[in-house]
Each structure stands twice: as structure tokens, then as C-alpha cells.
Amino acid sequence: MTITLTADDRTIQAREGSSVLSACLLAGIYIPHLCWLEADAPADAPAACRLCFVEIDGFREPVAACAVTVENGMTIRTGTEAVRSLQKTALKLLLSVHRVDCKHCPANKACQLQNIAKFLGTGLACKPFERVLKEPEVDSRHPVWDYYPNRCVLCGICVRVCPQHHPHSLLSFARRGFETVVGYFDVDPVAAADCVSCRACLESCPTGALVQRTAGKG
Ligand code: SF4
Ligand code: SF4
Structure with missing residues (x-):
């Protein structure tokens, strides 16, 4: 209806x-x-x-x-x-835990964060918040792709699209609070082979947080 x-x-x-x-x-x-x-x-x-x-x-x-x-x-x-003020604060909070280094990011010019910052007219600064970043900068445990926690906005899209392409999800949120990251359950060669041909998580990520290593990006 x-x-x-x-x-x-x-x-x-x-x-x-x-x-x-x-x-x-x-x-x-x-x-x-x-x-x-x-x-x-x-x-x-x-x-x-x-x-x-x-x-x-x-x-x-x-x-x-x-x-x-x-x-x-x-x-x-x-x-x-009121709406714009809340949106600007939400964006600045996201940017306060974000490594803004667009020149070296594979998502540069195709990044949803950049688009939203432009739309709201805020740029990519996070003032008045302090910027706090996670360590390590990159998690390379997955055989096929690298995960950059300081580019991840924890939107969960990768976690939700993965089970649409596999019998079970290979991705999940791990840890809590500020330490929350995207983790993966299964990095054996069979799962990795699936990931090469699938790429659903990489293609749906709104930022440059997931980078296929074999493509030489990042
Ligand atoms: S994810 Fe977007 S905002 Fe962050 S560094 Fe990459 S291009 Fe810039
Ligand atoms: S889709 Fe990208 S930004 Fe969103 S949670 Fe996954 S890795 Fe992070």
C-alpha cells in the first residue's frame, strides 16, 4: 500500500x-x-x-x-x-576518532564522509572535540584485505551484507565502546577464496576502511 x-x-x-x-x-x-x-x-x-x-x-x-x-x-x-546542528555534532564526533588523510586513502573522492562534510559545510575537522585514534592503524590478519579502524565509522554495513553472500557471516563487531572494531571469524584459505570473488563488504563500505591487499591499494 x-x-x-x-x-x-x-x-x-x-x-x-x-x-x-x-x-x-x-x-x-x-x-x-x-x-x-x-x-x-x-x-x-x-x-x-x-x-x-x-x-x-x-x-x-x-x-x-x-x-x-x-x-x-x-x-x-x-x-x-536543530537538525543541522545535531548532524554537525554527530559528524564531528565521528571525525574525532578518524584518521583524516584523504590523499593516501583509496576512498578519496568516493567517500561518504567527505560528501556529508561537504553537504553540511563543516569540512573534515572535528573541533571542539579532541582527536583520539586506535592502535594499530591497520589490521592485516585477513588473508585478502586490510582493515583500517581509524577510517571505519562502525556503520555495520559490511557486517550486514556479508551473510547475504555467505551461508554464515564472516564479519562481526568485536570489543566494546571506543575499542569497537570490525573483526572476522574465519580466515582459513577457503573463506579467503570466497572473499576474493565476493567483495560485497569492500564495495558497500562508505569509507576506505576495507582495502583489498591484492589490489595494492592503501
Ligand atoms: S575514509 Fe574518507 S574522510 Fe577518511 S581518509 Fe578516506 S577519503 Fe578521507
Ligand atoms: S562498512 Fe566500512 S565503515 Fe562500515 S563498519 Fe564496515 S568497515 Fe567500518
Whole structure:
């Protein structure tokens, strides 16, 4: 069933059960986001990046658009001052744990973080937050690709796309809090051979955190 709602003074249509983020993006209304996949249902939305804030009539405060289901007659505003302020803070927090070295990054010019920083007009600085980075800079335990924790925004997309291509997921989050990283369960040669032909995680990563070593990038 199709639902009608208003976003930024435009009347748009959305599929019943879809998220506000999905409805706006599919209608050509951009909302900054890093962790969303089109297949995500609002109930399963990770709401990890905290970038997709919007204001919705009837809600006391801005909400993550990925986690709210569309309703008939809903009125959404995606670019208010409060929304932009929250998005800028969320981006700066992400950048406070990020090694910004675009010149040497394989994602340069194709990076979602760069695009969002440009959209919000903030650049890639993290002020007033202090920048804190993880050690080591690169995890090379996987036979095929390298993982750069200081380029990872912990969006979880790689973790969610992996089981769509394998009988079981080879990836998972490991550790907690600031130390959280993407880890992998299975690095035997059979799994590695699968990874060479699959590349789903590398191709869906919004930054340069996963780099195929055999391609000589990084
Ligand atoms: S992941 Fe993006 S923002 Fe970070 S260094 Fe690479 S290109 Fe720059
Ligand atoms: S490696 Fe890439 S896709 Fe995976 S969590 Fe980090 S930024 Fe997201």
C-alpha cells in the first residue's frame, strides 16, 4: 500500500512499512546517512551513525529518520536549524576518532564522509572535540584485505551484507565502546577464496576502511 506524506513542503509517496529515511531518499530528498541499507526495516535500523535526524510533527525532538516508520499524513522537515546542528555534532564526533588523510586513502573522492562534510559545510575537522585514534592503524590478519579502524565509522554495513553472500557471516563487531572494531571469524584459505570473488563488504563500505591487499591499494 502507498502512503502520502509531506517532506520539506513537498507531497511524496512511500511504501507502507518503509522508514522516513527511505521515503525521503527515494523521493530525491537527501538526508545525510552512513549506516542505512535500503533493505533495512525501521525496526531493524541500526541508528548507529546518528546523522539522519529530521523533525516530524508530533515528535517533541528530532528523531533518527531510519528508525521511524512512515505514516499517512506525516509532515517531515529535513533541514531545520536543530537538525543541522545535531548532524554537525554527530559528524564531528565521528571525525574525532578518524584518521583524516584523504590523499593516501583509496576512498578519496568516493567517500561518504567527505560528501556529508561537504553537504553540511563543516569540512573534515572535528573541533571542539579532541582527536583520539586506535592502535594499530591497520589490521592485516585477513588473508585478502586490510582493515583500517581509524577510517571505519562502525556503520555495520559490511557486517550486514556479508551473510547475504555467505551461508554464515564472516564479519562481526568485536570489543566494546571506543575499542569497537570490525573483526572476522574465519580466515582459513577457503573463506579467503570466497572473499576474493565476493567483495560485497569492500564495495558497500562508505569509507576506505576495507582495502583489498591484492589490489595494492592503501
Ligand atoms: S575514509 Fe574518507 S574522510 Fe577518511 S581518509 Fe578516506 S577519503 Fe578521507
Ligand atoms: S568497515 Fe566500512 S562498512 Fe564496515 S563498519 Fe567500518 S565503515 Fe562500515
